[in-house]
Amino acid sequence: MSESNAAKDKLEANRVGKLPSVYLLPDFIDEIAEARLLSQVHSRGRWKQLSGRRLQEYGGTVHQKHGLLQAPLPSWMRALTERVASETGLWNGALPNHVLLNAYPPGSGIMSHQDGPLYDPCVCILSLGCPATMHFKRKQPLHQQQQQQPGPGSGFVSSPDQTLRSRQHSPESSCQPVQAAETGAESATHINPALSVLLMPRSLLIFRHSAYEECLHGIDEVVQDHFSHQEDDLTLYGLQAPCSLHRKSERVSLTIRRVPRVRRGLLRL
Numbered sequence: 315m316s317e318s319n320a321a322k323d324k325l326e327a328n329r330v331g332k333l334p335s336v337y338l339l340p341d342f343i344d345e346i347a348e349a350r351l352l353s354q355v356h357s358r359g360r361w362k363q364l365s366g367r368r369l370q371e372y373g374g375t376v377h378q379k380h381g382l383l384q385a386p387l388p389s390w391m392r393a394l395t396e397r398v399a400s401e402t403g404l405w406n407g408a409l410p411n412h413v414l415l416n417a418y419p420p421g422s423g424i425m426s427h428q429d430g431p432l433y434d435p436c437v438c439i440l441s442l443g444c445p446a447t448m449h450f451k452r453k454q455p456l457h458q459q460q461q462q463q464p465g466p467g468s469g470f471v472s473s474p475d476q477t478l479r480s481r482q483h484s485p486e487s488s489c490q491p492v493q494a495a496e497t498g499a500e501s502a503t504h505i506n507p508a509l510s511v512l513l514m515p516r517s518l519l520i521f522r523h524s525a526y527e528e529c530l531h532g533i534d535e536v537v538q539d540h541f542s543h544q545e546d547d548l549t550l551y552g553l554q555a556p557c558s559l560h561r562k563s564e565r566v567s568l569t570i571r572r573v574p575r576v577r578r579g580l581l582r583l
C-alpha cells in the first residue's frame with residue numbers, strides 16, 4: 315500500500331461523530347515533544363493580546379486580495395507541518411504554509427466562526443497543555459441568521475461563569491457577544507452542536523470539506539467540560555462517560571493550514 319493510501323486509511327479509521335469529515339488523532343505527539351513545543355512557543359515570537367486569548371501568526375500574513383504574504387516558518391514548526399502533511403496525506407503532497415498559535419487561559423475559548431475562504435478547506439489543530447472541547451454547528455440560512463444575530467462582527471459564546479458543559483448547547487440566555495474571530499467570516503447560531511469533540515493535549519484534530527464549509531466551530535468559555543454520553547472521541551482517548559475535565563491551566567493550540575495563493579516577500583500594502 316502506498317504511503318498516502320495508508321495515511322488515508324488511518325484518517326478514515328479515526329473519523330469521529332456524524333459529520334463526514336472530522337478526524338481525531340489522539341497522542342499525535344508524545345509528552346517530550348509537547349514540552350519541547352511549549353518551550354519553543356513561549357520562548358519566541360510576539361503575542362497579540364485579543365479578548366480572552368493571545369495569538370501569534372507564523373508563515374506570513376493572510377491578505378484578502380493578495381493571498382499569503384509569505385514569511386518562512388521557523389525550522390521547529392516546519393518539522394511539525396511536514397510530519398502532519400505526510401502522516402495525514404492531506405494537501406496531496408503540498409505542505410501547509412501557515413500556522414496560528416492561540417493561548418487560552420482557563421475558562422476562555424473562541425467564538426463560533428468559519429475559517430476564511432483564502433485557506434484550503436482543511437484544518438489541523440494540535441492541542442497542548444489543557445483540554446477543551448470544540449463544538450461544530452451547522453450554519454443557518456442567511457434569513458435566520460439575520461433574525462438571531464446581534465449584528466456583523468459579533469457572535470455568541472457561553473457565559474464565562476457557566477461551569478458545566480454537556481453535549482448540549484448552552485441556552486440562549488447564557489450567551490453574550492464577543493469579538494469576531496481572527497480568521498474569517500463569523501456568524502452566530504443558537505442551534506444544538508452538530509458535533510462536539512474533546513481536544514486532549516497532544517491530540518490532532520482535523521476537519522475539512524463540509525465540516526469546514528458548512529459548519530461553524532468554536533470553544534465555549536467554561537472551566538469544566540462535562541461528557542454525559544460515550545462518543546467516538548472519548549473511546550479513542552480511552553475515556554468512559556460520564557466524565558468531567560477541568561481546565562486548570564493554559565491551553566495552547568497550533569492551527570495548521572495551507573493558503574494556496576502565495577506572494578513571496580513581504581509587500582508594503
Ligand SMILES: O=C(O)CCC(=O)C(=O)O
Nearest residue numbers: 414416429439497567569
Ligand atoms: O484553538 C483552537 O483549537 C481553535 C483555533 C481556531 O479555530 C482558529 O485558529 O481558527
Ligand SMILES: [Fe+2]
Nearest residue numbers: 428429497531
Ligand atoms: Fe477556526
